[in-house]
Amino acid sequence: MSTTLPPTTRLPEQAWKSEPISEPDYLRNKRGIMSWVYTLDHKRIGVMYLIGILTAFLMGGVMAILVRTELLSPSRTIMGPDAYNHMFTLHGAIMTFLFIIPSIPAALGNFILPIMLGAKDVAFPRMNLASWYLWVFGAVFLIAAMALNGLDTGWTFYTPYSTTTNSSVISATLGVFILGFSSIFTGINFIATVHIMRPKGMTWFRMPLFLWSLYSTAIIQVLATPVLGITLLLLIAERALGIGFFDPKLGGDPVLYQHFFWFYSHPAVYIMILPAMGVISELISTFSRTPIFGYRFMCYSAIAIAFLGFLVWGHHMFTSESAMAAVIFSALTFSVSIPSGIKVFNWLATLYKGSISLTTPMCFALSFILLFTIGGLTGLFLGALATDIHLHDTYFVVAHFHYVMMGGSLMAFIGGMFYWWPKLFGKMYSEFWGRISCLIIFIGFNWTFFPQFILGSRGMPRRFYDYKPEYQGLHVISTSGAFFLGIGLILCAAVFLHSLWRGRRAPANPWGAATLEWQTASPPPLHNFVDDPVVTDPYDMADFELQRDTGDYVRRPYTPSQSDGTETQS
Amino acid sequence: MIAEAQLSQGPAPHADETFRAHHFETAEQQFAAAKLGMWLFLVTEVLFFSGLFVAYAVFRVLHPEVFVNSAALLDTKLGAINTVILLFSSLTMAWAVRCSQLGQQRGLVLCLSLTIAAAVAFLGVKGIEYAHKWHEGHLWASQYGGPQAGETFDRAGSFFSVYFAMTGLHAVHIIAGIAAIGWLLKRSLRGDFSPAYYTPVDVVGLYWHLVDLVWIFLFPLLYLVG
Amino acid sequence: MAVSSAQTNGQSRRAHEPHVSSPAQLIGIFAALLALTGVTVAAAEFPFGDLDVYVALAIAGVKAFLVAAYFMHLKYDHPLNAVLLVFSIVLVVLFLGVTLSDTTQLAPEVQAAAEASAASP
Missing domain, CATH: 1.20.5 (Single alpha-helices involved in coiled-coils or other helix-helix interfaces)
Known part of the structure; x- marks a missing residue:
């Protein structure tokens, strides 16, 4: 039997149209709630993660709308100052720990990584399921803080305030501690899977860039998250027992807490953005129908970002660390822009002379490039010591990280959702409404956050409940943008839900991509592939041809001399 | 070598397919995955403890005299005994791996039992030390000097905060290790392990040695140089 | 052990030969660890001044190396x-x-x- 040909090429054209489904897909393979509760299938765990993080996103989003509504006018609009503090803290904590960090790796990555790799599952399926349950427990503890005494420390839990406030810091930090283990489990799983489970032919440099980015992310998850774990454990011990590591009254050092926290949380920023970069690489390449430009540089830059991410945590502490450390960290911070710049350059170079189709995922990918670039460039203002003294803790910072986290990670996440949606659930969605939602989100996003750059450079401090009347105009613009953005996200959700009920059946390869997940059925069978997939260049899309009647891309037949000689396609 | 001669006569390593999960192509691949997974976990453990070492270093460098004086309050003899106990348990654990590789069923059970016994003895000595500290009021920062000490602030509390955080976290790892080795013991009594399948013994052994490694650093840093 | 190459080579390689530590090696390493423990306790009595901590860390480092290389099989892994x-x-x-x-x-x-x-x- 030939191993150089994919199964589809050996079928005559009439045969594959009525191709019998030899195996039920992963959703219909087993039924009943228990088949989900105990599932070890990475695809189902990915779907469960997806449901979890989208719920968290909804909660965090509602809080964001409430925070913005409160800021419509100085002093009280809809809530008091304490409620406001709780609201923005939980918005930050939920969005960071429950949504962005697990969004692409744990939800999309869990589903896609083994299939893209050509494996049957991740290396440790039980641990994978455990990571989801840990996520749920962590979420319960974090959200329980809201029901108990609330949480008003900001998502960073800075001491000494977090050791003296009477809000539910212990419940929240315990939740985040547990979420950290969930993230570590995912990371260990991904590294082991990439090292051990690669099938025949899948060499390191045949791995799609999404896998490279998930691999780099996993390295950070494994190396950085434990430090968050010990930090939060010490914070809990500080509050519960008075262990005094961070409390000056007991001989402790609050700046030490900041070192501990940012040694994790700066690399965590790359846990949030690296997977997004991987998604964008796939999207840009597929919808330009061009191999990605500078593939190897993309691989190396992902790894470089992961490592440089460990060297720059002190730039969150410019106003609390020593002058020498601030100078060193400022210089190192600029170095991160090199691999990031390589990536943006390579995406643009891929677009150049590509055959671009503006599908919904591509619209999100292009939005990503623009917003991420704005977010990245404004980061330079904050990385430079002199300007940072002025911009520190203002809305400029808020706008900057929303451009990177939301304009970057969220855009890539939604783009990736649209891209892999047919594979996840076997349904196509409405391209028209998908594009409209992207347009509304893009406009709404800039409408909300661009004014915040101006607010910040004029001196509006972040996290403040009250403000001087001269800031009100820009706050009103920003809040109205937030409502518009909310409409876009609701429309986006509607497009997905409509697709689930009414969507057209998705073919195996609706986009003509060459990565392995498109070589199996949509949705995939339980063990991902009926026949072992054939590993080729992940971006060599030239051989795929659109079948007009089904919307499926099928690999163009090989010349008879290359085939196994039994049959050829007409 | 006797060991190699025995090995070449027995079944091939990782030849037992009984415990192979469906998504691995071979039991050998599963072994490699388990081992890499455990090493990755050990990396997270190293970084988990790193926070405490950083705190130790910072407090020590800022207040060296406090550390020197407070460390003198610890019982070096008990610390040294515990070091020997833990090194011994590492030896028996390493020997347990050897037994499982060679299919020496009784030796495996004996080595695992000895390891658990040593771990329990370690906790016992630790308990004596803790009780003594409690009695003397040598507690962590907010409790230093005991409840009757009132509001007086003593920097020695910083040392004992570090001491209790480090040894406490380490003790939690010992307890987890006892549970894991107990699980191995149960399985080895059932006869699960053989030269063809000994992955769990190997990876739990790695964990146990790491717990020992951490103590190798804790002992001099806390008891000796203070 | 072939962690990544076993699969990328795509050959069902012969099962690897695990390293089995000999009793002499295990006992030898254990004896060395005990001796080093004695050395570090003795060194603590000896006033090195500021170097104290570095001496202790160096000895601990050697002990850690022995445990990692032999008990944890890293040397053969x-x-x-x-x-x-x-x-x-x-x-x-x-x-x-x-x-x-x-x-x-x-x-x-x-x-x-x-x-x-x-x-x-």
């Missing part, structure tokens, strides 16, 4: 596992070194601020 351990230690050193240097740099300022706030009523 796939190099990736050793790389992981070394890399984690490098990261700990980075974390420790930077935090420590920043804290010591900042200490005089903190001291001055504390004295100033104590002086003013």
Whole structure:
């Protein structure tokens, strides 16, 4: 039997149209709630993660709308100052720990990584399921803080305030501690899977860039998250027992807490953005129908970002660390822009002379490039010591990280959702409404956050409940943008839900991509592939041809001399 | 070598397919995955403890005299005994791996039992030390000097905060290790392990040695140089 | 052990030969560890001054190396596992070194601020 040909090429054209489904897909393979509760299938765990993080996103989003509504006018609009503090803290904590960090790796990555790799599952399926349950427990503890005494420390839990406030810091930090283990489990799983489970032919440099980015992310998850774990454990011990590591009254050092926290949380920023970069690489390449430009540089830059991410945590502490450390960290911070710049350059170079189709995922990918670039460039203002003294803790910072986290990670996440949606659930969605939602989100996003750059450079401090009347105009613009953005996200959700009920059946390869997940059925069978997939260049899309009647891309037949000689396609 | 001669006569390593999960192509691949997974976990453990070492270093460098004086309050003899106990348990654990590789069923059970016994003895000595500290009021920062000490602030509390955080976290790892080795013991009594399948013994052994490694650093840093 | 190459080579390689530690090796390493424990206790009695901690760390480092290389089989294992351990230690050193240097740099300022706030009523 030939191993150089994919199964589809050996079928005559009439045969594959009525191709019998030899195996039920992963959703219909087993039924009943228990088949989900105990599932070890990475695809189902990915779907469960997806449901979890989208719920968290909804909660965090509602809080964001409430925070913005409160800021419509100085002093009280809809809530008091304490409620406001709780609201923005939980918005930050939920969005960071429950949504962005697990969004692409744990939800999309869990589903896609083994299939893209050509494996049957991740290396440790039980641990994978455990990571989801840990996520749920962590979420319960974090959200329980809201029901108990609330949480008003900001998502960073800075001491000494977090050791003296009477809000539910212990419940929240315990939740985040547990979420950290969930993230570590995912990371260990991904590294082991990439090292051990690669099938025949899948060499390191045949791995799609999404896998490279998930691999780099996993390295950070494994190396950085434990430090968050010990930090939060010490914070809990500080509050519960008075262990005094961070409390000056007991001989402790609050700046030490900041070192501990940012040694994790700066690399965590790359846990949030690296997977997004991987998604964008796939999207840009597929919808330009061009191999990605500078593939190897993309691989190396992902790894470089992961490592440089460990060297720059002190730039969150410019106003609390020593002058020498601030100078060193400022210089190192600029170095991160090199691999990031390589990536943006390579995406643009891929677009150049590509055959671009503006599908919904591509619209999100292009939005990503623009917003991420704005977010990245404004980061330079904050990385430079002199300007940072002025911009520190203002809305400029808020706008900057929303451009990177939301304009970057969220855009890539939604783009990736649209891209892999047919594979996840076997349904196509409405391209028209998908594009409209992207347009509304893009406009709404800039409408909300661009004014915040101006607010910040004029001196509006972040996290403040009250403000001087001269800031009100820009706050009103920003809040109205937030409502518009909310409409876009609701429309986006509607497009997905409509697709689930009414969507057209998705073919195996609706986009003509060459990565392995498109070589199996949509949705995939339980063990991902009926026949072992054939590993080729992940971006060599030239051989795929659109079948007009089904919307499926099928690999163009090989010349008879290359085939196994039994049959050829007409 | 006797060991190699025995090995070449027995079944091939990782030849037992009984415990192979469906998504691995071979039991050998599963072994490699388990081992890499455990090493990755050990990396997270190293970084988990790193926070405490950083705190130790910072407090020590800022207040060296406090550390020197407070460390003198610890019982070096008990610390040294515990070091020997833990090194011994590492030896028996390493020997347990050897037994499982060679299919020496009784030796495996004996080595695992000895390891658990040593771990329990370690906790016992630790308990004596803790009780003594409690009695003397040598507690962590907010409790230093005991409840009757009132509001007086003593920097020695910083040392004992570090001491209790480090040894406490380490003790939690010992307890987890006892549970894991107990699980191995149960399985080895059932006869699960053989030269063809000994992955769990190997990876739990790695964990146990790491717990020992951490103590190798804790002992001099806390008891000796203070 | 072939961690990554076994699969990429795509050959069902012969099951690897695990390293079995001989009794002599195990006992020898254990004896060395005990001896080093004795040395470190004895060295603590000897006043090295500021070097105390470095001497203790050096001896602990040797002990750790013995445990990692022989008891944990790293010497005979796939190099990736050793790389992981070394890399984690490098990261700990980075974390420790930077935090420590920043804290010591900042200490005089903190001291001055504390004295100033104590002086003013």
